[in-house]
Amino acid sequence: MNQVFEVETAPVGTRVEVLRVRGKLDARSATVLMEQCARVRAAGRDLVLSLGGVTFIASSGVGALLALVEEFRQAEIQVRLAELSPAVESVVRLLNLDQFLAIDETEGAALSALEAR
Amino acid sequence: MSNAAHEDGISRDRAGSVSEGQPYSARREHAFQSLLELARELRISLDVYETADLLLLSLMGQLMAARSALWLVPEDGARRPAMVRCHGFNRPLADAIGAACAPGLRKRFDEGATSVLAWSLREFLKPADFELVRQADIALFVPLHSHTEIQGWLALGSRVDGSAYGPEDFEVLQAAVGMVGVSLENTRLHNRALENNRRLRAANDRLQELDRLKNEFLSNVNHELRTPLAVVIATLECLEQGKVEGPMRGLLESAHTNSLHLKGLIETLLTFSDARNARLPIHLVLQSVEPTVRRYFVERQPGISASLREFLFEPGEVPLEARFDEQRLFDLLDELLDNAVKFTLPGARLTLRVRPWVEDEKEWVRIDLCDDGPGIPANQLASLFDLFVQVDGSSTRRVGGLGMGLTLASELAERMGGRLKVESALGRGSTFATLLPRS
Numbered sequence: 001m002n003q004v005f006e007v008e009t010a011p012v013g014t015r016v017e018v019l020r021v022r023g024k025l026d027a028r029s030a031t032v033l034m035e036q037c038a039r040v041r042a043a044g045r046d047l048v049l050s051l052g053g054v055t056f057i058a059s060s061g062v063g064a065l066l067a068l069v070e071e072f073r074q075a076e077i078q079v080r081l082a083e084l085s086p087a088v089e090s091v092v093r094l095l096n097l098d099q100f101l102a103i104d105e106t107e108g109a110a111l112s113a114l115e116a117r
Numbered sequence: 118m119s120n121a122a123h124e125d126g127i128s129r130d131r132a133g134s135v136s137e138g139q140p141y142s143a144r145r146e147h148a149f150q151s152l153l154e155l156a157r158e159l160r161i162s163l164d165v166y167e168t169a170d171l172l173l174l175s176l177m178g179q180l181m182a183a184r185s186a187l188w189l190v191p192e193d194g195a196r197r198p199a200m201v202r203c204h205g206f207n208r209p210l211a212d213a214i215g216a217a218c219a220p221g222l223r224k225r226f227d228e229g230a231t232s233v234l235a236w237s238l239r240e241f242l243k244p245a246d247f248e249l250v251r252q253a254d255i256a257l258f259v260p261l262h263s264h265t266e267i268q269g270w271l272a273l274g275s276r277v278d279g280s281a282y283g284p285e286d287f288e289v290l291q292a293a294v295g296m297v298g299v300s301l302e303n304t305r306l307h308n309r310a311l312e313n314n315r316r317l318r319a320a321n322d323r324l325q326e327l328d329r330l331k332n333e334f335l336s337n338v339n340h341e342l343r344t345p346l347a348v349v350i351a352t353l354e355c356l357e358q359g360k361v362e363g364p365m366r367g368l369l370e371s372a373h374t375n376s377l378h379l380k381g382l383i384e385t386l387l388t389f390s391d392a393r394n395a396r397l398p399i400h401l402v403l404q405s406v407e408p409t410v411r412r413y414f415v416e417r418q419p420g421i422s423a424s425l426r427e428f429l430f431e432p433g434e435v436p437l438e439a440r441f442d443e444q445r446l447f448d449l450l451d452e453l454l455d456n457a458v459k460f461t462l463p464g465a466r467l468t469l470r471v472r473p474w475v476e477d478e479k480e481w482v483r484i485d486l487c488d489d490g491p492g493i494p495a496n497q498l499a500s501l502f503d504l505f506v507q508v509d510g511s512s513t514r515r516v517g518g519l520g521m522g523l524t525l526a527s528e529l530a531e532r533m534g535g536r537l538k539v540e541s542a543l544g545r546g547s548t549f550a551t552l553l554p555r556s
Contacts, residue, residue, distance in 0.1 A: 026154065026158075027154065027155075027158045027170070027171050027174065027175065028158075030170075030174050031170055031174075058150075058151065058154045058175075058178070059147075059150075059151035059154065059155075059174075059175045059176075059177075059178030059179045060154065060171065060174035060175045060178055061174075061178065062177070062178030062179075062181075063173065063174035063175060063176065063177030063178035063179075063185075063204075064174050064178075065178075066177050066178065066181065066182070066183040066205075066277065067174070067177060067183060067184075067185075067204035067205050069183065070183035070184060070204075070205040071204075071205060074205075074206075091147070094143055094144065094147060095144075095147075095181055096278060097181070097277070099278065100277045100278070
């Protein structure tokens with residue numbers, strides 16, 4: 001699997017943006033991800049973070065997820081995680097974070113959940 | 118499910134808290150891997166802001182906190198800590214909390230505390246300030262040491278599952294801040310060395326250039342001094358020996374004129390030896406602006422970072438050319454940047470940006486230096502470039518030095534066919550814009 005970190009952006013209409021993250025989510029790539037999410041937040045759009053392509057997530061990656069979820073919550077904008085890769089799933093389970101993050105099986109499910117609110 | 122005791126919304130410390138349902142060893146392994154990652158990344162990072170992000174994100178991920186912040190103590194001994202990074206809450210709040218908690222925290226850290234629970238600061242804080250800490254949901258503060266000095270401290274919010282920080286968590290914290298304290302000191306020393314080298318190099322270059330000009334000038338003046346002096350001496354010798362025909366008056370006038378000429382030359386020589394009045398040469402070249410300004414940014418960034426101002430560069434989207442002298446532009450930007458550091462506090466943000474500009478029906482390239490400092494009152498903006506004016510008396514006492522920088526910068530801009538403008542408002546920061554002609 002391709003290890004190079006990249007964030008693909010896919011707006012859905014004007015109110016939602018999907019960011020598909022691929023590669024290793026470590027200290028360096030975490031700051032890149034946070035910049036992209038800050039952009040979405042500043043535009044006032046809801047966010048779906050699709051993590052199917054994340055091959056590895058370090059603590060700094062987890063910290064970044066927690067920070068950006070918190071910042072979106074304060075801005076009263078929604079963020080949902082979708083399609084967690086096995087790497088992300090195991091860390092989320094290890095730290096019991098599934099209780100505090102909004103997680104969906106697929107991007108479609110996440111988009112529906114956003115529409116419903 | 119949470120077994121933390123809450124008082125006023127802040128978790129109290131209790132012995133042990135292990136997440137239910139996961140093997141203890143798996144969590145220890147995860148914490149260990151996280152510390153390894155931090156150690157590995159610290160070897161590479163040479164920037165204070167990068168290191169801060171590394172530490173905060175890593176700890177938040179390991180300990181499951183959604184908020185964190187890092188403050189550093191400025192090296193100039195200022196009392197107010199500089200807020201370097203914060204996650205999960207806004208900068209003004211983090212700034213205010215840093216200032217309010219500093220005295221109490223320093224007292225506890227000096228007593229040897231390796232962590233301070235937020236609620237225990239209550240006795241040191243005014244109710245309004247304690248309310249800020251509560252509002253930010255901070256659970257604890259941890260100092261960063263290097264050798265015996267405090268470099269700064271970090272704050273962590275409550276854990277997302279509401280559980281209290283336990284002994285293993287404090288172990289992880291101590292290991293992480295131990296590494297980062299030393300790394301930060303190294304980074305600051307390194308950047309300070311780079312900055313000192315840069316200043317020495319610039320001063321050296323300037324001295325060499327002035328020296329060359331002085332020698333050129335002196336050799337010209339030397340020749341010019343000899344001619345009238347020779348006439349004076351010859352004339353006087355003739356007077357002594359009584360050989361000259363014609364009116365005495367003519368000879369005396371000649372001697373007088375040449376003496377005055379000599380006096381004028383000597384005064385010019387003395388004036389020139391005052392370096393500030395030297396008119397350095399300007400060679401205008403039509404060239405690309407962005408690479409030049411980027412070079413300048415890269416050279417100054419470590420030193421500015423070491424003084425705890427965040428320095429950012431925003432290049433334009435389109436390549437732009439203008440007519441200017443690269444070294445004089447650097448001199449100009451130096452004046453503006455040194456001013457920006459002098460008149461902002463640690464924790465401020467400075468931004469350099471390049472963009473096209475139209476004014477007076479002419480096309481320019483505009484180089485902005487913006488700061489989020491205190492700003493300049495409207496009634497002082499007009500006289501800003503006058504020689505020796507500074508914004509207020511108290512600033513002069515604090516930062517020292519005559520107000521020559523802006524006048525010099527303005528003059529340099531004009532000598533390159535450009536201009537220097539300032540936009541500012543109290544409480545809203547300042548932007549110094551250098552306009553360079555596009556043709």
